[in-house]
Amino acid sequence: MKTISTYPIIMDGGMGRELQRIGAPFRQPEWSAQALIEAPQFVSQAHEHFLAAGAEVITTNTYALVPFHIGEKRFKQAGSRLIEQAAGLARKSANGYPGVAVAGCLPPALGSYRPDLFSADSARPIIDLLIQHQQPYVDFWLAETVSSIAEAELIAHSVLPTNKALWLAFTIQDEVDGEPRLRSGETVFEAVGWLDKTRLSAILFNCSCAEVMEAAITTARKALAGLGLEQDIRLGVYANSFLPIGDAHQANDGLCTLREDLTPEAYRDFARLWMKAGASIIGGCCGVTPSHIQELAALKEDIRIEP
Incomplete structure (x- = not known):
C-alpha cells in the first residue's frame, strides 16, 4: 500500500504567465487581473490548458484582485464582482x-514578498471580501505566497467560519544554504510548529526557487512529526520559474525573468526529490506551464503502475 508521500495530488501552474503566453491582455500592475477585466475568456482558456495537462486542482484567478494590483478605487467599485466572476x-x-477540485485563492492582501508591509487591520477586510465572494464556488481555500506567521494567523482565523479546509502555502527565501526561512526571516520549523491546525489540511511552499523546496519539505515534515501530525497534514510544493528573489525585490516592479533551465523534464526531476522528502501535493507557480504540469501528471501515472 502506497503512502500519501508517493502518490501526489497534481495542482495547476502559473496563471499569470500562462495568460501572457496565450496572448491575453497582460500588464503591470494588474497582472493576471487584466485578462479577467478585459477578456475573461482567456482565463477559462488558461484553466482548460492546465486541466487538459492533468491538473486535479485548479486555482481561482483572484491573486491580483487586491488593491495592490488593481488599485483602491477599482477594488471598491468592482472587486466583489470580479472576485465572484473569477471563482465562477x-x-x-x-x-x-470529474473529480477536479477548485481552490479558492487567498493572495497576499498587501503585496507579495513584503512581510514588512503586512498589517492585520489593513489586510482583514480584503481577505474577508475574497472569502465572501468565492465561498459558493470553491472546494477549499488556498492561501498563497504567505510571507510571515502573522499573515498565516490572520488567514487561518478568517476562513474558520466557512467550514472549508485550508491549504496554507508559504513563500521562502531563495537561499540554498542555511535553515529554510519564510520571507519574514522566521524559520519554517517555527512556522509549522506554531500553526493552529483547525481546518488546516495541507502546508505547502510556493513562489520560491525549485532548489530550496526539498529542505523546506524536510524541515516541515520533522516539525509535523514532532507534533504527531505527520499523517494528518499533507505537504506540498509549487515552485516558480524565476531567478532567485532577494529581500530588495519590489513586487510589481517589472516582470521577473524566467529560467531557461527549468524545463518540464527538469521540473519533474525536482518533483521526485520533493516527493521523496515527503510532499504529496505537486504543482507549479509563476512561469510553470501546462507542459510542466503534464510531466507531473505523467509522473503520477508512473507511480500508479509501479509494482
Missing part, C-alpha cells in the same frame, strides 16, 4: 472534469 469561471471549468 474556475468552477465552470472544473465541472467539465
